[in-house]
Amino acid sequence: MTTAPDPPPVLAAGCVLWRPAPSGHGIEIALVHRPKYDDWSHPKGKRKRGESARACALREVLEETGRHCELGPRLPTAHYTVAGRPKHVIYWSARALSGTFTPNPEVDVLLWLPPPAARLRLTQPRDRALLDAALTTPHP
Secondary structure (H helix, E strand, C coil), X not given: CCCCCCCCCEEEEEEEEEEECCCCCCEEEEEEEECCCCEEECCEEECCCCCCHHHHHHHHHHHHHCEEEEXXXXXXXXXXXXXXXXXXEEEEEEEEEEECCCCCCCCCEEEEECHHHHXXXXXXXXXXXXXXXXXXXXXX
């Protein structure tokens, strides 16, 4: 009896997007709300055919938050299963640059929160672990 081969993983990329806090003390973390899943997460998405992980992360941050960003240190890759298929999401810590958020069908709310509040708002434990990893990386 032959078993079907495992499906190839879904490849994706994203960022823990941050900016200096307007108060001048510390940083704020960007979280996106996806109405389709009613969850709060870091901006991320699937790679297009032939697209590098870096290019995907930059594109997804721009699409989901309206912000250009500067990639910083690489963060741990998230590995999980969605609808029976493995998914691998490569992440970076990224500083937000220029841009303006516009709600869209994929992301209806963007919040900038201090790290402790962002940690509480994140839906998935893996995203909280990712935030913890980002907070241990140096920020300029």
